Amino acid sequence: MKKAENIIVGISIGDLNGIGGEIILKTFEDSRVLDFCTPVIFASAKSMNFYKGHFKSGINFHNINGMNQLAQGKVNVLNCWNEPVKIEFGKEDIKIGSYAIKSLKAAVEALKRDEIHVLVTAPINKYNIQSDAFKFPGHTDYLAQELKGESLMFMVTGDLRVGLLTDHVPVKDVVTHISEELIVKKINTIHNSLKKDFRINKPKIAVLGINPHTGDNGVIGREDDDILRPTLKKIKEDGKLVFGPYAADSFFGSSNYKNFDAIVATYHDQGLIPFKTLSFGQGVNYTAGLDKIRTSPDHGTAFEIAGKGTADSGSFKEAVYAAIQIYKNRIDYEQLTANPLKKMRK
Structure with missing residues (x-):
């Protein structure tokens, strides 16, 4: 590098x-x-x-x-x-x-x-x-x-970072995509990215539930109890600071997201609606987990305003800045691993 x-x-x-x-x-x-x-x-x-x-x-x-x-x-x-x-x-x-x-x-x-x-x-x-x-x-x-590497859609702005278990998947197919293997892989990717790309030594990760109210003990679906909770328990036993599942409807409104370094949403809109509500115009879509x-x-192509000269360049500019900062952080991380006495941000 x-x-x-x-x-x-x-x-x-x-x-x-x-x-x-x-x-x-x-x-x-x-x-x-x-x-x-x-x-x-x-x-x-x-x-x-x-x-x-x-x-x-x-x-x-x-x-x-x-x-x-x-x-x-x-x-x-x-x-x-x-x-x-x-x-x-x-x-x-x-x-x-x-x-x-x-x-x-x-x-x-x-x-x-x-x-x-x-x-x-x-x-x-x-x-x-x-x-x-x-x-x-x-x-x-x-x-x-x-x-x-293992790619992951990671939406970032300031200290708010939202990763997705499933990204461009139809809502009707989300549950069929979620497995113990996928959960472990995505959380490992987020954990490693927080350390390597954002220089956070001991990242705290929150995970949102699959069903409303995380299933209400099976009344609104069994997936949280049968797949998500047992998998998160195994990940915790591996030493990672992973918490949840949290009910998605109140997680952001209560400002609980501020207590974590990253939040894992189980599907696209569950994570991106609150993220864009909180950060629109400044948010960045980062493909974490890759070697580059x-x-x-x-945001998208915004055809409705294209050519009018009114487009806000804030998010694109932030994407440029984020790419540069992550590149620098990776260099620091490589130097850190070569010299463990250099401290990272906690």
Whole structure:
């Protein structure tokens, strides 16, 4: 791993008809960001110049055709295609989806070759990316295939971190996916990420129940009693500070979440509704558990406001900052394991 002071941030462009181009421009128009990272946008000079003209941006791009042409302290645009692309803001378009995947694949290959240190992904449209060559419900599943490790969707903002046992799974199928093996794997991933990526020495993890009121002793389902509680007991016996299951309906409203370093939700909306309510516009989607670092904003393509110049870049900017900080934390962790006398934050 290279030194932290010269971090190269790879950026996949996402859906060209969404707000990705706008929030990328707004993030790097602040030249101070270039003091601690060098961005590389995987797209094309023609597409980025279209955004520059449309949004009347003063940003200056450094266009390159290979990573060997990278310029430090510049906003680099790596040409993943050269043909002109018709950008129509707000339109769902299969062809535009193919360019989002072309950008993503090029960025991931650069990440695997250590040509970039971290990856930040702009939002994609999950429908128009589907093809014979790409059959994934989103970034996370693709990255899980391409990178080493056990991937986990980890939503983070400040001291609030929410991980998911199941992510893009239909509600009717959630219970069939939950098993002792899955619970152990996901909690281990969260525990290791808290130590390695967030430098928390003895993380405290809360787990939300599967059923309303965690099943009310079987009156509203047996899954909490038959699967979740016995598994959490085994994990505690292994020495991890894991607590629960907690009834999800009151956990966040009571501010109980503030007592833990991370919360594990059993399915997507159980975790993301309270997370986005508390943090919308500043939250970051981090794919924990992999050997490489990837973050993204906590929102989608926002077709309804695309091209209007009103998109909030806060979450994307936080995704850039989070990727950089996690990269630095991993370097510190490696140094810590080499020198155990260096103390971590408790």
